[in-house]
Amino acid sequence: MAVPLSSAALSRVVARLRAAGCVFAEDEAELLVSAAGDEAGLEGLIRLRVEGLPLEQVVGWAEFRGLRVEVDPGVFVPRRRSEFLVDEAVVLARPGAVVVDLCCGSGALGVALAEAVSGVELHAADVEPTAVRCAWRNVGRVGGRVYEGDLYGALPGVLRGRVEILLANVPYVPSGAVCSLPTEARLYEPKVALDGGVDGLEVLRRVSGEASGWLVPGGHLLVEVSERQADRALEVFSGDGLVARSVGSEEWGSCVVVGSRPLLRNGARSVLCGS
Template structure:
């Protein structure tokens, strides 16, 4: 809906008072999403109470794509574009065939969507243990042929994928339990705890992913995971002990680091 200059100023002031750093941009987006003054007031009220802007708008831009999100699902972070870029590189390097990809802990399916948009995949599968995430993942991945499975990590995957996965992407939770209280309220209060809480050192889920990866990866297949800079050396060791050739990329300015683990070639390969 159209807002007068005075109405815009009032909305910006309301959002700024609530701690919204980009109040001008948020005011514009909320006004565009609202169909009436009453709806705008309700959306603004929910934003002031801390609901993620993306949940209110129903979409988030990620890797140049519009990803559908809403209450109850993790909002993909812009830093995860680095993980996507690494996955695209790995998928394009798959030897002599269209690659098979799996997006573990998929949430809204944003990572799988970006990967499938950039690379011609033979198959894309995505899993999440949270039932609330599955409708969003199916909505986002259905148009690119992705198949979404509900369940705990590899337990959710079709058995026929064992030993056939070229790219295994894991945007798993990696916030240490003790640091959850430091997260912004919109994440801490409005996103699923299971998408954030990675246990004592933040790597509990990653250890389980690493343990199962060799059985699911194709020879030469790669596991890619996003973690914090200080966690990366620990995860490299975890992947190496699981039998993968593990490395960590140079961390980004914010500390986000992509760790990779490659399964060796088959005997005689």
């Protein structure tokens, strides 16, 4: 229940947020007021936000593809640009598809896909215990399961060769560029969810290298990268035997690379899309 505030009191909240560098101070003030149970609670939320904690971690949720996804402190905050990756996956996924969300964080990508495609069998995994606990609350509400561990090592063996859609929101920021990320990310999100190694593609290579063993013939791996990394990511996917393509969105400022396990058909290699 929102805390009742006078217009003058609300203006003071906005001023404090703006002074702390919050660009959308008015919108944030409204969310903080809505999330607080009382004035003391509101003061606590404001203090956390002013100290730099991401807004989503302060209020406990993020909006993602029209859904309210729970986000705990210390968990990677789902970016709105990643909605484009889900949009691409929705086109490829059939009703009842087996879906895996690797590096799941809060589980936002997998949950959004499960909400958009009927009957999805969702499995999610992350190496961070805090993320796994958070993801259980989100993934569980769509009937999915969450596992803790390093990439494919977290998944039950029964999923080998059964995965139709593999979402992997891998970290892709080069190690040398992590220090230039916004303070919110550097201080309050796990480094393992941000740092992609020297060129930003180290985790992507690991995911791509084992993808064919987990995908069904005609199954798809989707990852997000920066536009400047796309060509190299395509080479990695192709080198691992995947039929690779990239697609970008100016609206979202997002670049997605899709790798499909070839399907043998009359002796020729082809890709089964969305069937």
